[in-house]
Amino acid sequence: MSQESLSLINKDSLPIHIGIIMDGNGRWAKQKGLIRTKGHEEGLKKAKLIAKVASNIGIKYLTLYVFSTENWKRTQQEVGFLMNLIHSHLKQELKFYSDNKIRVKLLGNMEGLPKNIQEDILETEEETKDFDGLTICLAINYGGRDELVRSVKKIINKQVPAESVDEKVISDNFDIPDLPDVDLLIRTGGELRLSNFLIWHASYAELIFTKTLWPDYNEDEFYDNILEFQKRTRRFGAVIQ
Numbered sequence: 001m002s003q004e005s006l007s008l009i010n011k012d013s014l015p016i017h018i019g020i021i022m023d024g025n026g027r028w029a030k031q032k033g034l035i036r037t038k039g040h041e042e043g044l045k046k047a048k049l050i051a052k053v054a055s056n057i058g059i060k061y062l063t064l065y066v067f068s069t070e071n072w073k074r075t076q077q078e079v080g081f082l083m084n085l086i087h088s089h090l091k092q093e094l095k096f097y098s099d100n101k102i103r104v105k106l107l108g109n110m111e112g113l114p115k116n117i118q119e120d121i122l123e124t125e126e127e128t129k130d131f132d133g134l135t136i137c138l139a140i141n142y143g144g145r146d147e148l149v150r151s152v153k154k155i156i157n158k159q160v161p162a163e164s165v166d167e168k169v170i171s172d173n174f175d176i177p178d179l180p181d182v183d184l185l186i187r188t189g190g191e192l193r194l195s196n197f198l199i200w201h202a203s204y205a206e207l208i209f210t211k212t213l214w215p216d217y218n219e220d221e222f223y224d225n226i227l228e229f230q231k232r233t234r235r236f237g238a239v240i241q
Helices: 002-008 025-031 036-059 076-092 096-099 113-127 144-157 165-171 219-231
Strands: 017-021 061-068 103-107 135-142 182-189 206-209
Touching: 002 219, 025 036, 036 061, 036 076, 036 219, 061 076, 076 096, 076 113, 096 113, 103 113, 113 135, 135 144, 144 165, 182 219, 206 219
Parallel strands: 017 061, 017 182, 061 135, 103 135, 182 206
Antiparallel strands: none
16 A cells, blocks of 8 residues: 555655644553553654655655643653653664664754753754755754744844844744745644644644544555645635636
8 A cells, every 4th residue: 555655646746844743642552551651652663664754755854743842741750751762762763864864953942951862962963964865853842832932032132123023034043944834734643733833834834634643653644644735725825826
């Protein structure tokens, strides 16, 4: 099925930037009688698979919602597990990024993360900065509103005159200034909301919500989501004659 779905995709009209809200890890574990952390482990494996698939078909940017600014409200045990999972992933996957020429960037508030995670991120960004394949943006300690607030503070600190502030000035002070807008935003897990994810970048994104829990998401569904994207007419507020 994977090859059949892949063959239908028009490589000349791929979404440049795909954002994924990887929801449903905890519910997946609960359904199987497992502890929540097992769901996060499986979710990490699935993120790696989808990154590989995206890289292979020529997607330029993939943003994964790893840990939001609101996720700190979870239990101390779960937060600690997630931080350790991020730490081990960044340490262990440098070869994977190198083999696939994947560049890694952080999207989020670095200062709010534990020191070891900050060091892991900086090391991974440095090691992968010259790769020219897929760029993976890991949204860690990220919130769309928080990014906007931090951008405004940077603009104020730079003493930019109010009359000079426009959309470009605001986006130039985002975490990744050259990150293009999201073309396709996918949320797994059945919820129908953005949950503070890329709220600026996703202003004109095509939205796809799937009931599939993230650990059960696979390359066939990923291809199908891209095919659905390619069927849509994007107007960006204009009227198509």
